[in-house]
Amino acid sequence: MKMNLSNFKGALAVLALFASTTLVSCGSGGNAGGSDSTSTDEAIIGAGSSFDNPLFSKQFSEYNKTNGLKINYQSVGSGAGIAQLTAKTVDFGASDAPMNGKQDTAAGAPVVHIPITAGAVVLSYNLPEVKDTLMLTPGVLADIFLGKITKWDDKAIAAINKGVKLPSTTIVIAHRSDGSGTSNIFTTYLAKVSDEWNTKVGHGSSVNWPAGLGGKGNEGVAGLIKQTPGAIGYIELAYAIQNNMPYAKMQNKAGNFITPSIASVTAAANIQIPADTKVSLTNTDAADGYPISGFSWVIIYKDQKYGDRSQDRATKLVKLISWMIHDGQQYSSALNYAPLSPAAVSAGDAVLKSVTYDGKPILQ
Amino acid sequence: MDTSSVENGMITRSDLPLRVINSSPEAVAKAKKRARLSFRQIRTENIFNKTLILMGLIMVILVVGIFLTLVVQSLPSIKALGPKYLWGKVWDPVQDIYGAWPFLLGTLLSSFLALIISIPFSISVAIFLGEYHPAGWLPNLLKNAVELIAAVPSVIFGFWGLAVLVPIVRTFESHIGVAPVGVGIFSSSLILAIMIIPYAASLGRSMINLVPSHLKEAAYGLGATRWEVIRSVVLPYTKSGLFAGILLSLGRALGETMAVTMVIGNTSLIPKNIFAPGNTMASVIANEFTEADKPVYLSALIELGLVLFLVTVVINMIGKKIIDRFTND
Numbered sequence: 001m002k003m004n005l006s007n008f009k010g011a012l013a014v015l016a017l018f019a020s021t022t023l024v025s026c027g028s029g030g031n032a033g034g035s036d037s038t039s040t041d042e043a044i045i046g047a048g049s050s051f052d053n054p055l056f057s058k059q060f061s062e063y064n065k066t067n068g069l070k071i072n073y074q075s076v077g078s079g080a081g082i083a084q085l086t087a088k089t090v091d092f093g094a095s096d097a098p099m100n101g102k103q104d105t106a107a108g109a110p111v112v113h114i115p116i117t118a119g120a121v122v123l124s125y126n127l128p129e130v131k132d133t134l135m136l137t138p139g140v141l142a143d144i145f146l147g148k149i150t151k152w153d154d155k156a157i158a159a160i161n162k163g164v165k166l167p168s169t170t171i172v173i174a175h176r177s178d179g180s181g182t183s184n185i186f187t188t189y190l191a192k193v194s195d196e197w198n199t200k201v202g203h204g205s206s207v208n209w210p211a212g213l214g215g216k217g218n219e220g221v222a223g224l225i226k227q228t229p230g231a232i233g234y235i236e237l238a239y240a241i242q243n244n245m246p247y248a249k250m251q252n253k254a255g256n257f258i259t260p261s262i263a264s265v266t267a268a269a270n271i272q273i274p275a276d277t278k279v280s281l282t283n284t285d286a287a288d289g290y291p292i293s294g295f296s297w298v299i300i301y302k303d304q305k306y307g308d309r310s311q312d313r314a315t316k317l318v319k320l321i322s323w324m325i326h327d328g329q330q331y332s333s334a335l336n337y338a339p340l341s342p343a344a345v346s347a348g349d350a351v352l353k354s355v356t357y358d359g360k361p362i363l364q
Numbered sequence: 365m366d367t368s369s370v371e372n373g374m375i376t377r378s379d380l381p382l383r384v385i386n387s388s389p390e391a392v393a394k395a396k397k398r399a400r401l402s403f404r405q406i407r408t409e410n411i412f413n414k415t416l417i418l419m420g421l422i423m424v425i426l427v428v429g430i431f432l433t434l435v436v437q438s439l440p441s442i443k444a445l446g447p448k449y450l451w452g453k454v455w456d457p458v459q460d461i462y463g464a465w466p467f468l469l470g471t472l473l474s475s476f477l478a479l480i481i482s483i484p485f486s487i488s489v490a491i492f493l494g495e496y497h498p499a500g501w502l503p504n505l506l507k508n509a510v511e512l513i514a515a516v517p518s519v520i521f522g523f524w525g526l527a528v529l530v531p532i533v534r535t536f537e538s539h540i541g542v543a544p545v546g547v548g549i550f551s552s553s554l555i556l557a558i559m560i561i562p563y564a565a566s567l568g569r570s571m572i573n574l575v576p577s578h579l580k581e582a583a584y585g586l587g588a589t590r591w592e593v594i595r596s597v598v599l600p601y602t603k604s605g606l607f608a609g610i611l612l613s614l615g616r617a618l619g620e621t622m623a624v625t626m627v628i629g630n631t632s633l634i635p636k637n638i639f640a641p642g643n644t645m646a647s648v649i650a651n652e653f654t655e656a657d658k659p660v661y662l663s664a665l666i667e668l669g670l671v672l673f674l675v676t677v678v679i680n681m682i683g684k685k686i687i688d689r690f691t692n693d
Contacts (some may be wrong), residue, residue, distance in 0.1 A: 078655065204458045207456070208456035
């Protein structure tokens with residue numbers, strides 16, 4: 001027993017030594033990594049929205065060809081991107097939703113939003129019998145997702161789609177199960193057009209869905225729609241185009257039924273944009289704009305002098321973003337992203353001019 | 365290194381004296397060599413012993429560390445929501461209302477249903493491979509197939525479930541008159557049942573192999589049929605092992621995330637029946653963790669992890685008690 005005890009003590013001592021060495025090495029390793037990522041290493045680091053990722057990959061590789069600047073983007077999701085910017089482990093974040101009050105407080109210093117691209121959320125459905133494109137009004141859409149309209153041949157749907165023979169199939173709703181910017185745009189739209197939705201459900205990247213099935217990611221929702229007869233669900237426009245899925249025309253605020261497309265999304269963004277650019281494009285005033293669309297933003301600290309950042313690094317970052325909203329936009333359409341509207345580009349320019357290093361503007 | 369020396373007919377090495385009886389130089393040299401060897405053996409033994417203790421301690425520290433991390437990170441949610449978190453029926457991130465009940469129910473329902481579906485298969489496989497046909501091409505094929513199931517990544521089960529199983533379940537549902545959505549607790553239980561069969565089956569097979577042959581031979585000698593031997597000798601002898609295997613598979617079912625997420629329907633509503641869509645704790649965490657944008661929301665998700673941890677611990681403890689009772693009989 002005594003032997004065992006002394007062995008045990010010996011083991012404890014070894015363990016303590018082991019633990020302290022690993023802790024020390026972790027600590028120094030972490031420090032080295034931290035300073036690498038923000039100042040000594042040349043690469044600009046960003047994190048956030050997975051929606052932006054295909055566009056960013058293209059833009060960054062093109063920018064690297066002409067300017068030789070390496071950009072490392074981690075597609076971890078909008079919320080995680082904001083969290084990493086707040087933790088100052090990345091140079092920029094990217095988000096499909098503007099930062100909320102709590103996130104602003106957590107950031108500690110002013111953060112600016114620059115609109116970088118726009119995307120749309122479309123309503124895709126599985127009705128093999130219906131050959132024409134389905135048309136939906138905001139009220140009917142909200143009632144479907146509230147679980148109040150349960151059959152496809154409901155009078156309300158038939159009234160909009162005159163001449164279309166609708167089946168009596170039960171409506172199966174498909175929504176995102178993971179928190180996402182797509183859900184945020186969609187629920188923001190529903191909250192704007194339906195008071196009942198606004199009070200009962202509200203808007204956010206995850207909400208308490210009153211009805212339906214959840215699928216993980218665009219592919220999860222698309223899978224549910226493709227498989228389930230009578231299903232309707234919302235997915236990103238780009239995903240729907242790439243996978244040849246049918247999608248409905250939506251009636252916008254002006255009363256026109258709009259087919260979601262790159263052009264109608266850009267049109268939706270051609271509105272008066274506030275100075276902070278934190279505007280939701282949902283239920284747009286533009287007469288030819290698709291109503292369920294939204295900006296995606298790049299977010300950076302307004303004053304770039306924090307931690308041990310150099311002015312050089314800050315200048316490179318701001319120039320990169322400026323390139324992304326001007327020359328970089330030419331790669332949007334091919335990847336099914338909506339190019340920024342002129343109004344959005346000039347708002348973005350104004351924001352970038354306000355970015356400073358140690359109080360002095362970076363761009364002249 | 366060699367500190368041993370001959371003094372007064374003794375080979376000494378610090379505190380370990382060895383008496384030398386024959387003190388001729390050859391004999392002393394031989395004894396010294398043997399002594400060195402035993403010193404080395406003792407040292408190796410000590411190092412090995414300490415390594416084992418160290419490894420064991422690291423495991424304990426890891427488990428305690430995970431538990432403490434979960435508790436500390438869930439504190440904001442525990443403070444804000446209190447114990448009603450456990451039986452709250454609404455999960456609404458928009459209004460910061462978090463109740464884990466639908467997911468607790470979904471987890472337990474899908475796991476136990478999976479267990480009930482899998483037990484006949486796993487026990488049959490165990491008896492077939494352990495007692496009826498221990499060798500031959502068919503048993504070998506079956507054994508490899510069962511082991512392969514354990515090695516297939518769960519996302520593949522999820523895809524297969526979504527593409528093949530869900531449409532079949534949907535057809536079945538439309539025949540029995542429930543809402544034919546296909547995905548739901550029933551589908552996820554079927555997938556889980558397939559995934560957990562290998563755990564109970566492999567453990568059961570090795571336990572059945574361990575039944576002493578003289579017991580079985582005695583039973584055969586008394587005129588027992590094969591079925592009677594299995595029922596009265598093999599099963600009573602192996603029941604604690606079979607139960608441990610079932611417990612292991614339940615633990616796997618409780619924590620399975622990816623395959624379940626893909627076929628359970630992911631809704632926060634309380635499931636009305638076993639065909640209705642639901643959600644499990646593990647799948648909610650996987651779904652919502654990356655975009656949890658409020659501190660309480662994040663903390664509520666971590667508390668979900670804590671609840672899952674505790675559920676697993678409690679079920680394991682109950683299982684241990686049952687195994688103990690079985691073994692004491």
